[in-house]
Amino acid sequence: MSEQEIYYEMLWDCAQCNTKGLLGDSHRHCPTCGAAQDPTKRYFPKEGEEVEAKNHQFVGADWSCAYCSSPNSRAAAHCTNCGAGQDGTKPVALVVDTDAAPPEPVAAPAAKPPQRNLGWLRWAIAALALVVIGMVFLFTSTKDTTATVAQRSWAREIQIEQMGRVSDSAWCDSVPGDAYGISRSREQRSTRQVPDGQDCHTERVDKGDGTFVKRQECTTRYRDVPVYDDRCSYSVNRWRTVRSVKAGTQDSLVPMWPGVGNLNANFLGGSVGALGSERQGPRSERYELVLTNGKKTWTCNVPESVWSKYQDGATTDLKVRLTGGADCASLK
Ligand SMILES: [Zn+2]
Ligand SMILES: [Zn+2]
Secondary structure (H helix, E strand, O other), X not given: OOOOOOOEEOEEOOOOXXXXXXXXXXXXXXXXXXXXXXXXHOEXXXXXXXXXXXXXXXXXXXXXXXXXXXXXXXXXXXXXXXXXXXXXXXXXXXXXXXXXXXXXXXXXXXXXXOOOXXXXXXXXXXXXXXXXXXXXXXXXXXXXXXXXXXXXXXXXXXXXXXXEEEEEEEEHHHOOOOOEEEEXXXXXXXXXXXXXXXXXXXXXXXXXXXXXEEEEEEEEEEEEEEEEEEEEEEEEEEEEEEEEEEEXXXXXXXXXXXXXXXXXHHHHOOOOOOOOOEEEEEEEEEEEEXXXXXXXXXXXXXXXXXXXXXXXXXXXXEXXXXXXXXXXXXXX
């Protein structure tokens, strides 16, 4: 112990004669009735009523006599009350300062485990399972019907893309390599935590020998500060869909792809990829059969290979779900 610590007296109440506020270090026995101090009855004094234990030498927590329970100094080889030896004894239990202002909670306490009766949840799960089973049954069970092809149609589309100037912005460390016309500005990108003073409170620590010391406990407070970075506004040339060409049943009974005509790069004489040049983009196609059994009508989107097998007026078996929808996959 290099630093000079200030020791204060713990207090205790005499259980024999009911004298209160006896000093833990100075009164090893009750000055009124002579009863030995009970170390389990020690407590911290009220704020502002602390009594300093002057010239106190801390030699360790007291040991509790195995025969009479009296507290004895670590330096004493024998019990001052009954003379029993120190060997095999335990140090007295330390008192926790419950009066001290509780420190700021460091972390939110863990969420309380739900203690509610979960019986209703079991019922809800059982009901949900029944509903799911019912839905699966409704959607998977089918019955056969005979249907006639009432209408067939197809549609095909080709997207036409054009190389165009697109404006965008990104953090300057992730700007595309082909960006141009770049302008920079400072913007907040994130936040950072910096120390912002301390929250301190005094804690009282039982030394176990009838005295306690005060200790300053501090936690660092933090504050968010914005972190700025370079934001880049730029232009890039990118393919974008600008129009599409379509063909459908109105053009031909047999499906065919629409003509794309002259794309810009061709008749302008520029190169594909130059600003304003065009190219063919993604294609899509759709084949539809309308079927009826006289009472109900179903529309089925099917692959072209299936669609081409069903001519107008053809009769076919069709599986219909209990919910009313047709199982279009049953068309082969
Ligand atoms: Zn007493
Ligand atoms: Zn004893």
